[in-house]
Amino acid sequence: MSVPYETAAYEPAESPESPEEHLARLLGRALNSFELPDEVLRRLDCALAHDSSLHSAHHSAGLHRETYRHTWLLADGSAVTLWELVHNTAPGGGTEHEVYVDEEELHTATSRLGLPPHTPDFELPALTQLSAIPEPRHVYAPEDSADHVRRLLRRAENTDRPDRETAALLATAAGHQITQAFGRPARTGHTNLSLALYEHAFLLPDGSEVSLWEVEHTATPDGRHMCEVYTTETAARTAMEHRATRQP
Numbered sequence: 001m002s003v004p005y006e007t008a009a010y011e012p013a014e015s016p017e018s019p020e021e022h023l024a025r026l027l028g029r030a031l032n033s034f035e036l037p038d039e040v041l042r043r044l045d046c047a048l049a050h051d052s053s054l055h056s057a058h059h060s061a062g063l064h065r066e067t068y069r070h071t072w073l074l075a076d077g078s079a080v081t082l083w084e085l086v087h088n089t090a091p092g093g094g095t096e097h098e099v100y101v102d103e104e105e106l107h108t109a110t111s112r113l114g115l116p117p118h119t120p121d122f123e124l125p126a127l128t129q130l131s132a133i134p135e136p137r138h139v140y141a142p143e144d145s146a147d148h149v150r151r152l153l154r155r156a157e158n159t160d161r162p163d164r165e166t167a168a169l170l171a172t173a174a175g176h177q178i179t180q181a182f183g184r185p186a187r188t189g190h191t192n193l194s195l196a197l198y199e200h201a202f203l204l205p206d207g208s209e210v211s212l213w214e215v216e217h218t219a220t221p222d223g224r225h226m227c228e229v230y231t232t233e234t235a236a237r238t239a240m241e242h243r244a245t246r247q248p
Contacts, residue, residue: 019047019072026070026084030099036082040101043080047072049180055083058115063089065115067106089113140175140203148176152200152212156229158239162212166231170210173202181213181233194218194225195240199233219243 017025023044027033050072057066065087072080083106085098100106149170153161181197198214213236215228230236 017050019044019050022050022052022070023047023072026082026099029097030084031096032098036099036101040080040082043074044072046075047080048075049073051179060115062093063087063115065089065110065113067110085109087113089115140177140201143175145173145176145202146171148200149173149202149212152214152229155227156214157226158228158230160235161229162231166212169204170202170212173204173210175203177201193244195244197236197240215239215243217243 027036050070052068052070055067055069058064065085068084068086070082070084074080083100083103085100085106086095088095090096098109100109149167153167156162177200179199179201181199194217196216198216200212200214202210202212204210211233213230213233215230215236216225217228217240218225220226228236228239230239
């Protein structure tokens with residue numbers, strides 16, 4: 001027997017870390033942040049959104065090295081990327097963070113760490129194809145993902161929201177990340193209409209990644225905020241287009 005989702009008054013979506021907060025946290029932990037060009041930092045002052053992803057990693061004999069790609073979307077439509085190097089190869093074995101403006105600088109810094117230069121990033125059995133291991137697209141927070149899924153689906157008002165099987169699967173997630181999605185903005189002629197799309201990405205115990213797509217809008221008779229949740233980005237963007245073109 002199916003059980004309907006818990007109904008509740010609309011709850012505002014959890015606010016992801018702002019581009020300014022993410023930059024401040026990155027610069028605060030990087031030992032060489034003072035070396036970044038002032039021009040790059042000035043450009044990042046107008047960032048609208050950001051995304052982070054693991055680029056590569058190496059773990060061997062108690063030593064580790066990871067590199068992360070941090071990208072910000074600017075108001076003029078361009079993007080700025082900073083590369084973060086995280087390692088424990090310094091005397092004392094503590095974890096250190098460094099940040100660079102391009103991959104060439106990153107590679108130069110990586111070569112100084114003393115790790116084997118030709119060792120694959122992820123040490124796998126010889127018969128394993130590295131190309132079959134997808135690189136994570138997100139940096140996941142080890143938080144209560146089951147509670148996050150419950151609250152996300154509770155505020156979803158669309159009838160074609162994710163089913164109970166999807167909810168049960170995501171309740172096993174080991175972490176999640178919320179990112180505002182951009183690209184192909186919905187066409188709207190309504191000056192008072194608010195539309196936003198968020199990706200809720202989940203890391204499952206087997207290493208796979210699953211995302212839910214949340215559409216927030218004010219295309220309601222009384223102008224209140226409404227939340228809809230979909231299992232694919234295509235479905236979410238189609239819903240956004242529909243909301244944007246529908247007359248109030």
